[in-house]
Amino acid sequence: MNASQSGTMGKVRGVVSEIHDALRPVVTEIGGRAPRASTMARDLGIDQTLTARLLRALRPPDITSVIHEVPSPEGLRIFLAAASRAGLSESCSERAHKAVREFERIISEFPGGRAGLNAAFAGLSPATRDHTEGAAKQSIYKSMSILLGFCCDVSLATFIIRRSTDAPNFCDTAYVLGKYNVQRLRPSHAITMFGRTLLAGSPNDPDSTVGRTLDGRFTEDVGDYLLTNYCSRPLPRMDIVNTTTAVLNVLPEGVPAVNEPVSLVSAQLVRRGSNLASGAHYPCFEGFTPRMPSKILVMDALVEEGLFGGPPLLGTTLHSLNGIPVAPGNPAFHLDEVSLQAPVQQLPRGLHQISTPDIPDYSAMIGDAFASLGWDRSGFVGYRTVVRYPVPVVNLSYWFPKHVAGA
Numbered sequence: 001m002n003a004s005q006s007g008t009m010g011k012v013r014g015v016v017s018e019i020h021d022a023l024r025p026v027v028t029e030i031g032g033r034a035p036r037a038s039t040m041a042r043d044l045g046i047d048q049t050l051t052a053r054l055l056r057a058l059r060p061p062d063i064t065s066v067i068h069e070v071p072s073p074e075g076l077r078i079f080l081a082a083a084s085r086a087g088l089s090e091s092c093s094e095r096a097h098k099a100v101r102e103f104e105r106i107i108s109e110f111p112g113g114r115a116g117l118n119a120a121f122a123g124l125s126p127a128t129r130d131h132t133e134g135a136a137k138q139s140i141y142k143s144m145s146i147l148l149g150f151c152c153d154v155s156l157a158t159f160i161i162r163r164s165t166d167a168p169n170f171c172d173t174a175y176v177l178g179k180y181n182v183q184r185l186r187p188s189h190a191i192t193m194f195g196r197t198l199l200a201g202s203p204n205d206p207d208s209t210v211g212r213t214l215d216g217r218f219t220e221d222v223g224d225y226l227l228t229n230y231c232s233r234p235l236p237r238m239d240i241v242n243t244t245t246a247v248l249n250v251l252p253e254g255v256p257a258v259n260e261p262v263s264l265v266s267a268q269l270v271r272r273g274s275n276l277a278s279g280a281h282y283p284c285f286e287g288f289t290p291r292m293p294s295k296i297l298v299m300d301a302l303v304e305e306g307l308f309g310g311p312p313l314l315g316t317t318l319h320s321l322n323g324i325p326v327a328p329g330n331p332a333f334h335l336d337e338v339s340l341q342a343p344v345q346q347l348p349r350g351l352h353q354i355s356t357p358d359i360p361d362y363s364a365m366i367g368d369a370f371a372s373l374g375w376d377r378s379g380f381v382g383y384r385t386v387v388r389y390p391v392p393v394v395n396l397s398y399w400f401p402k403h404v405a406g407a
Contacts, residue, residue, distance in 0.1 A: 008109075012117070013063050015099075015106045020066050022099040023076075024058055026092050030083045044082035050075050064121045068131065072114065073104040130341060137340075137389035144293040144392050150191050153181035154358050155297045155390065156265070157288035158366065159398070162304035162375060163276070170272035171284060171307065174214055176227070176369055178265040179292060180359065182251075184258045191251040192291060193238065194266040196225070211247075211268040214372035222249050225266045230365045232263040267369055276307075276402065280327070284308065287315075287325050287397030290390045296358050297390040301398045302351060302366070302382045312383055312398035316340040319393045328399055338394045340387065347382030354382060 031040040037052035044051070050071055057069035071079070080088070080096055110116035118132050145151035156178035164170040177194055184191070196211035212218050213225060222238050236255050241248040249266065256262045274284035288299055301312060313328055317336040326333045347354050355363040370377045385396065 009120070012067070012106055012121070015102045016063055016067050016070070018099045019070060019076075019103050020058060020063075022092075022096045023054065026080070026083055026088060026096050027054070027058060029088060029092055030086055044079070044086055046078060046082050050079060054079060067121050068118055070103075073100050073107070076100045076103075133339070133341060134388065137391055140391055141293045141295065141389045145185060148293065149186040149189055150182065150184050151293040151295075152179045152183065153261075153295050155179055155288075155290055155292060155294040156299075156359055157297070158300040158302065158369075159286040160302045160366075160369065160373070160375070160380075161284070161286065161307065161400075162380075163307055164272050167272050169275060169277040171274050171276060171304075172269065172271045173273050173286065174267060174269045174369060174373055176265065176267045176366070178230070178263070178359065179294075180263040181261040182256070182263070182292070183261045184256060187254045187258055190239065190241075190253055192241075192248050193251060193264055194225070194249045195246045196249075196268055211270055214267050214269050214369060215374075216269060220247075225249075225268055227265040227267055227365060227368065229368070230263075230265045230361060232261070236262050236264075265365065267372075269373065281329060281401060282313070282327055282399040283402045284400040285325065285327070285397050286400075287395050289319050289395040290392050293392060295389060297385075297387040297396070298356055298358055299385045299387070299396055299398075300347070300354070300382055301384075301400075302347075302377070302380050303400070305349065305379050305381050308400040309403040310401050311344065311346065312400045314342060314344050314385060315395075315397045315399060316342060317395050317397070319395050325395045325397045338391070340391070340394070340396075342385050342387050342396065344398075345384045345386075347384055349381050350378045351380055351382050354384075356384075356386075358386070 027035055027040075030044070035055060037048055037055050040055075041048035041051040053069055053071050053075075057066050057071070070076075076096075077100060080093060080100070084093055107114050107117055110120065112119070115136075119136075141151070156176065158176040160174040160176070161171050164172050179193060182191065182193075210218060217224070219225075220240070222240060223235070226235070228235065236251060238249050239252050241250055251262075276283050286301060288297070290297060315325060315328060315333070316338050317325055317333065318338060326336050351366065353363075354366065359365075367377070383398065387396070390396070
């Protein structure tokens with residue numbers, strides 16, 4: 001933190017400390033030494049939400065919590081006007097009104113006003129940071145849902161990774177992607193659901209990284225990639241849109257109808273997608289960039305035991321201009337990094353008890369995927385990240401470290 005930032009933060013602390021110290025005697029004078037939000041709201045004839053928030057702001061010992069909880073200047077003026085009508089002393093009123101004016105002035109100095117002030121201090125308090133981040137992500141979810149005209153309850157991205165049996169320096173990856181309770185908010189526009197990359201080679205080339213079904217077949221039939229036992233019925237019609245690098249599966253205009261949710265799960269296998277013998281510290285990464293606004297993202301990596309040098313590092317970065325996430329250690333990594341509180345949980349070896357309340361029949365679905373691949377899940381370990389209100393176009397990537405000789 002430079003001198004200018006330190007000075008600004010110190011000034012804010014002084015103003016908020018004065019707000020705290022000026023309002024405490026007001027509350028004591030009006031509500032007594034043990035005020036209750038409901039009683040004070042009834043006696044003053046104001047909303048209980050306002051009095052409850054004010055009392056929370058005066059309760060915590062740390063200034064960061066006060067900044068987060070204290071009502072807006074307008075809300076404080078409503079409270080002080082009601083307190084004056086109830087007989088608040090002139091000295092208490094004058095000091096409190098002066099503190100509110102200073103609070104309003106300091107808010108105006110931050111880009112984004114109150115939201116900017118809260119964000120500036122969020123990093124100093126875990127509870128405040130989590131609340132501020134959660135509110136921001138929920139707001140983005142609501143806004144993007146309205147702008148795009150669709151959303152879903154849960155997004156799923158599962159990566160199943162093992163060493164290629166016929167190319168030991170490479171690994172094969174199966175992708176299981178799901179969208180649950182997709183809903184239209186208006187009938188227009190197609191909705192992109194899934195995509196299959198066309199990275200290199202032709203479908204008949206065994207070295208090709210073209211997407212295939214889990215049992216290794218290449219087909220242009222959209223339905224062959226769906227895990228139909230885990231999709232809603234009847235299956236909606238989907239169209240194919242070809243681009244230079246991918247085949248996209250889209251729900252056409254008007255499908256589904258407004259407020260008629262559908263759930264779809266697709267899977268594909270990509271052979272030899274990562275070179276384990278490369279000189280990179282992280283020879284393999286798998287990531288997911290949400291495009292559809294969703295309330296929850298579940299992102300699992302199910303990895304053959306011993307394939308990498310340890311658990312993955314999770315990166316949360318802006319979608320890169322060149323389409324590839326920036327690796328940890330790259331000077332641009334922190335330039336693109338987005339602050340998301342997204343811990344990585346290790347799943348039990350053998351992938352027992354990997355069910356999640358967010359996705360129905362998840363364990364059975366992953367069992368079916370392993371059976372189609374012909375892989376033995378007992379030799380796999382897993383890692384999971386669950387994000388509430390993932391931010392569209394912010395990439396979440398697992399970076400897997402390579403083995404270090406002698407380690």
